[in-house]
Amino acid sequence: MPDIPVSSTQSDLEGGDLTGRALFPHRHLLSIADLKPWEIRFLLDEAEHWARSNRGGARKHDDRLAGMTQINAFFENSTRTLLSFEIAGKRLGADVVNMHAGQSSVKKGETLIDTAMTLNAMAADVIVIRHASSGAVALIADKVDCPVLNAGDGWHQHPTQALLDALTIRRRKGGFEGLIVAICGDVLHSRVARSNMLCLAALGAQVRAVAPPTLMPPEVEMLGATPYTRMDEGLEGADVVMMLRLQNERMDGAFIPSPREYHMLYGLTPERLAIARPDALVMHPGPMNRGVEIASVVADHPQRSAITEQVEMGVAIRMACLDVLTRGARGVEGWA
Amino acid sequence: MTKLAIINGKLADPAGNDLATGVILIEDDRILATGDITVPQDAETIDAAGLVVAPGLVDLGVFATDKPAFHFGGITRAALMPDQSSPLDDAGLIRQATRAGKPDFWVHPIAAATRGLKGAELAEIGMMQAAGAKAVGTGRQWIADSGVMMRVLSYASGLGLTVITHAEDSGLAGKAVATSGETATRLGLPHAPACAEAMAIARDIMLARVTGGAIHFRLVTTRAGFDLIRAARADGLRITCGISPAYLFLSDNAVTDFRTFARLSPPLRSEDDRKAAIEAVADGTVDVITSSHDPRGPEDKRLPFADAAPGMAGAETLLALSLNLVRDGHVTLNRLMTLLSANPARILGVNGGSFAAGAAADLIFIDPDAPWIVDSGKMAAQAGNTPFDRMPVQGRVRRIMKGGNFL
Numbered sequence: 001m002p003d004i005p006v007s008s009t010q011s012d013l014e015g016g017d018l019t020g021r022a023l024f025p026h027r028h029l030l031s032i033a034d035l036k037p038w039e040i041r042f043l044l045d046e047a048e049h050w051a052r053s054n055r056g057g058a059r060k061h062d063d064r065l066a067g068m069t070q071i072n073a074f075f076e077n078s079t080r081t082l083l084s085f086e087i088a089g090k091r092l093g094a095d096v097v098n099m100h101a102g103q104s105s106v107k108k109g110e111t112l113i114d115t116a117m118t119l120n121a122m123a124a125d126v127i128v129i130r131h132a133s134s135g136a137v138a139l140i141a142d143k144v145d146c147p148v149l150n151a152g153d154g155w156h157q158h159p160t161q162a163l164l165d166a167l168t169i170r171r172r173k174g175g176f177e178g179l180i181v182a183i184c185g186d187v188l189h190s191r192v193a194r195s196n197m198l199c200l201a202a203l204g205a206q207v208r209a210v211a212p213p214t215l216m217p218p219e220v221e222m223l224g225a226t227p228y229t230r231m232d233e234g235l236e237g238a239d240v241v242m243m244l245r246l247q248n249e250r251m252d253g254a255f256i257p258s259p260r261e262y263h264m265l266y267g268l269t270p271e272r273l274a275i276a277r278p279d280a281l282v283m284h285p286g287p288m289n290r291g292v293e294i295a296s297v298v299a300d301h302p303q304r305s306a307i308t309e310q311v312e313m314g315v316a317i318r319m320a321c322l323d324v325l326t327r328g329a330r331g332v333e334g335w336a
Numbered sequence: 337m338t339k340l341a342i343i344n345g346k347l348a349d350p351a352g353n354d355l356a357t358g359v360i361l362i363e364d365d366r367i368l369a370t371g372d373i374t375v376p377q378d379a380e381t382i383d384a385a386g387l388v389v390a391p392g393l394v395d396l397g398v399f400a401t402d403k404p405a406f407h408f409g410g411i412t413r414a415a416l417m418p419d420q421s422s423p424l425d426d427a428g429l430i431r432q433a434t435r436a437g438k439p440d441f442w443v444h445p446i447a448a449a450t451r452g453l454k455g456a457e458l459a460e461i462g463m464m465q466a467a468g469a470k471a472v473g474t475g476r477q478w479i480a481d482s483g484v485m486m487r488v489l490s491y492a493s494g495l496g497l498t499v500i501t502h503a504e505d506s507g508l509a510g511k512a513v514a515t516s517g518e519t520a521t522r523l524g525l526p527h528a529p530a531c532a533e534a535m536a537i538a539r540d541i542m543l544a545r546v547t548g549g550a551i552h553f554r555l556v557t558t559r560a561g562f563d564l565i566r567a568a569r570a571d572g573l574r575i576t577c578g579i580s581p582a583y584l585f586l587s588d589n590a591v592t593d594f595r596t597f598a599r600l601s602p603p604l605r606s607e608d609d610r611k612a613a614i615e616a617v618a619d620g621t622v623d624v625i626t627s628s629h630d631p632r633g634p635e636d637k638r639l640p641f642a643d644a645a646p647g648m649a650g651a652e653t654l655l656a657l658s659l660n661l662v663r664d665g666h667v668t669l670n671r672l673m674t675l676l677s678a679n680p681a682r683i684l685g686v687n688g689g690s691f692a693a694g695a696a697a698d699l700i701f702i703d704p705d706a707p708w709i710v711d712s713g714k715m716a717a718q719a720g721n722t723p724f725d726r727m728p729v730q731g732r733v734r735r736i737m738k739g740g741n742f743l
Binding site for chain 1: 516517518520521522523524525526527529593594634635638639640641642643
């Protein structure tokens with residue numbers, strides 16, 4: 001691992017000047033927009049603990065969620081996020097049940113609200129939801145009695161992704177103040193980008209949104225990012241280059257002419273990465289389209305790429321979120 | 337022959353400039369005379385002291401025949417949009433729709449311009465007119481094919497019918513559910529630029545120029561749209577436009593928190609466009625205020641925002657919200673009645689919106705200051721999907737007369 005510059009925000013790792021445990025006054029985790037910067041740091045600090053214990057050897061079990069039921073209700077396909085939430089829940093001792101839209105009554109015409117009421121009636125203690133429609137997770141959260149974690153809703157939010165990205169950046173870069181982060185690709189349709197722009201801007205980074213004009217959301221500045229439509233300008237001086245997945249259905253001429261033209265103009269190649277800072281970190285939320293938004297040699301770069309570390313931090317962040325959101329129900333002192 | 341004299345009321349005559357105290361004399365279902373007249377010996381008198389007497393509202397463009405809501409709101413006639421479960425593209429369906437509200441409520445169906453509202457082949461507009469259709473409409477969508485739209489305008493003008501069109505370029509609007517801007521970006525909603533409206537209006541104005549047809553743009557909601565309409569009217573084209581209170585009092589930030597009751601078509605606009613809409617009402621560019629009443633239950637609204645059906649239940653709040661325009665000094669009460677009653681009646685060619693001798697005795701008695709709170713849980717409408725839930729408003733209709741009879 002390269003040298004980690006120690007910035008003034010290193011104290012983040014220790015939780016700031018106050019030594020007491022910070023409260024997290026939210027019932028659900030639905031959007032980064034709901035969180036104060038210190039609440040984000042609190043979750044990162046909690047996750048840091050789990051990141052260390054996850055590396056601590058073969059036995060990673062902690063049974064604080066023993067007897068609790070965690071339902072992962074995924075109305076949209078997912079492999080890594082679902083797996084990550086499942087592993088996180090199991091490491092905490094929860095009984096984890098996965099519900100896939102493909103095998104559920106959703107396909108039989110049951111409404112989202114009815115499905116939510118059903119999950120609630122089964123006395124889940126925490127529900128993790130992914131849905132293809134923006135706002136769908138908040139809609140369900142309103143109707144159930146237990147905490148809800150948003151695992152991605154439409155183009156809107158994917159808060160645990162932003163938190164795991166922030167944790168990865170903090171571990172590799174030491175902090176956020178003054179850090180230039182370029183978020184590149186299909187920003188328009190990306191919940192990952194929306195969550196990350198809000199999260200990183202709140203933590204003090206300078207965020208850039210780099211996208212073809214057809215894939216740039218209007219007024220992206222309001223989310224704390226400066227728009228760049230030319231990749232090379234957006235990469236200039238960047239400390240972190242965060243690539244986004246280009247969805248297959250956007251590549252057919254509707255938003256960009258072709259994958260190869262996209263690769264030519266916006267693909268992260270070694271030549272292009274050289275425009276960023278020499279120690280710039282490369283990130284990608286996965287799954288990658290190798291040869292489209294990112295060249296394999298960049299994705300697999302042993303020092304520069306943090307892509308597998310992101311996956312690792314994903315488990316830690318989700319453990320932290322599951323732990324924190326169930327503290328009230330578990331009667332943890334000061335939380336119940 | 338029964339004669340009724342309404343006395344002591346303040347008359348909001350759309351043809352007048354100010355409220356005036358006077359008498360309305362009614363015989364059977366018609367107004368005999370209005371103003372400073374002597375009450376005949378044989379007339380029964382109705383005391384309207386403390387109330388404003390106005391023509392029954394004529395609602396140009398509703399999606400359901402929802403009598404309890406219309407009666408609550410003082411609406412005595414409504415033009416029914418062709419977007420029904422079976423599109424109103426056939427004389428039989430039109431005849432059936434005209435009978436749905438009688439005797440105490442009159443429905444004036446809008447004939448579908450094209451078969452099945454598909455925007456391709458002309459529907460039997462003439463036969464539907466004979467069956468009672470009062471206008472021709474494109475429904476919730478515009479007609480994308482300019483050739484078809486030109487023939488619709490041309491054909492309808494031959495029959496003396498106005499074409500009521502939806503002004504959103506479908507190529508731009510696509511699957512959008514919000515106007516491009518900060519709110520749509522924050523919420524991650526499919527969005528389209530507001531100019532989708534002006535593009536549609538610009539094309540249809542060109543076609544109106546060529547065909548000489550009359551167009552009513554049912555909902556115009558953007559500054560650019562109003563500018564085009566002002567210019568076209570200055571050129572003498574037969575162009576009118578309407579708006580609903582939602583676009584006058586809400587902007588797209590009402591969608592924050594994914595409130596599906598604020599999912600409308602066209603979508604709510606920016607604050608700048610909202611202000612432009614108020615100006616357009618004040619300067620006379622807007623001809624009609626409609627409720628665009630579209631009651632939608634939980635099965636259509638308790639869904640993720642983009643999956644929810646557009647539309648709001650507006651009939652009950654139409655008058656009370658519109659009275660805000662009078663309180664804020666944008667229009668007089670008489671002018672408001674022109675927008676809510678006389679103009680829509682004129683565009684449809686129906687007997688309403690007037691106190692003149694021979695006019696239909698459709699009257700409402702308004703207590704203009706009566707306060708109440710909009711409550712989506714307690715509405716008279718088939719559904720309570722209002723984005724104005726919990727808003728305090730003023731103005732209640734105390735009595736309604738339809739065709740000379742009190743309801």
